[in-house]
Amino acid sequence: MIGIALSLPAGGYALLSSLRQVTQGASLEPQWSLYLHLETGRMEADALGARLKSDARVSAVRFVSREQALKELQATEGLAEVVAALNRNPLPDAFVVRPQVADATALEALAKELRALPGVAQVQVDAAWAQRLGALAGTARLAIALLAALLASGLVAITFNTIRLQILTQRAEIEISKLIGATDAFIRRPFFYLGALQGLAGGALALAIVWGSLAALNLGVAELAVSYGSSFRLMFLNLGDALTIVLFSAGLGWAGAYLSVSRYLLEIELK
C-alpha cells in the first residue's frame, strides 16, 4: 500500500530526469527572429546589431539581409517562380538571436523590450514549442512535488493508523508498564522502530515498482528510439536519489509512529 503510493512520485521523478536529458541534448533553446521595418536603412540596422550584441540576455546574434532572405526563398523548391514574379523584394532585414534567460516571465519581458527597439517591426518567437515543453516540464515537476507531498502525508497517516492498531493490541502492556514505572521513552521506542521499518519497506517497494515499470516501458521506448536512430532509454533513479527516497520514507514512518504513540500516551494521561 505504502509502496504503491510512493511509487507514483518516484516514478514521475525518474521519467522527468530522463526527459530533462532529452531537452538538454536537443537544441531546444528558443531562437527568435527580429524583423525590421522595410524602410530601415543599413546604418540603422548596424546600430541595432551592435545594441543586440552588447546585450547579455541574447547570444548568437546573426544578421540576415533582405537580399539573403530572398535568395533563400528562391532556393526553396516551388517558390522560385513566385519570387521571380515579384517586381520588388517584399522581405525585410532580420536578426536571428538566441535569448539566454531561463524563466518564462523574463523571456516575455525580453521579447517585449526587443519589439520596442527602434527599427524592429516584429519579433517572431521561433521555438515557442521548446518553451512550452520547458513550461510543461516545470508544471510536471510541480505536480510531482505536490503528489509527493500528498503521498508523504498519506504515508504518515497510514503509519499513524497501523501503529495505532499495534498500540491497541498492546494496550494492556502499555498501561501496566506505565503504572509500574516505565518511562514514555521506553514505551515509544519499539513503535518508532516499527514505524521507521514500515516506511523503509514502503520506500523500497516503491523503488522496485518504479524499476519494474521503467524496465517494461523501456521495451517500447527502445523500439521507438531505434526507428529514430536514437539510443534513448528511460533511466532508473541514480543511487543517491534512490537512497534518499528510502531514507525519507523511513523518516516519514518514524514521524507517523511518533504522532501515533504521543497521541495515545496523551489520551491515557487524560483518561
Added chain:
Amino acid sequence: MTCSLSSPAISWRPCLISFSSVFKRYPGGQEGLKGVSFTIEPGQFVFVAGHSGAGKSTLLKLIPAIERPSSGVILVNGQNVGALKRSALPYLRRNLGLVFQDQKLLYDRSAYDNVMLPLSFSELSGREAARRARAALEKVGLLARQKAKPIQLSGGEQQRLAIARAVVNRPSVLIADEPTANLDAESAAAILDIFVAFNQVGVTVLVATHDEALIGRFAKRVLRLAKGGIVE
C-alpha cells in the same frame, strides 16, 4: 528518622509515607478522601481497612501518584508526590511495589514474562534480571509454574504472581489493594503470610482490605477509613 528510596546498592531500605490534610475529589464530584492525615514509619505493616467505598483504593493510588490529591500534602521519602512532574513519576513508581486490585497481569504471557516486565525497563543486565525474576517467583512459591499463563493459575496463584511482579525490583514499600478478594480464608491467610515475610526483612507494607476477620488474625496497625475519613 532517615528515609530514602532503595538504591541499587542497598536494597530493602525503609521509607516513610506521610499524608497531611489530604482531600481527593474526583472530576465527577465524588469525594474519595476528606482530610486524611497519618504517617507510616519505615518497616511498618499497616492495614487500610473500611467498607467498600470508604476510600481505601483512593488512598493507595495517591502514593504512586496514579491519582493526584485535590489538596493536602503527600510525602513519600520526602518527595511531595502530589506535585511531582509527569516525567518523574516512573522513578517514583519503580521504588514502590504495587499489587493492583484487578492484578493487571498480562494474560497472554507466561508467569515468568509477567515478572520480567518491570525488569525490562530497569537497567539490569539480562542475566541479573533473569536471576531476580526466578528469585521473586520462588519467594511466592511459583517457580515451578513459571511457564504457565495466568489463565492456567488458580486465583491464589494469580495473586502471588502479582506479588512476585511487585517485589521483583526490590521496592522499599509494598502496596496491595484487596489482595485477598475472591480468595477463601485459607488462601487469603497464605497471601498475607507472604506480605508478613517481606515485612520481616524490612519492607514497609500497606494492605487494603475490607475483611475484618483477616485483619483480626494479624496483630498489625490498622488505618480505618469510613466515608473518606480516618476513624481509627
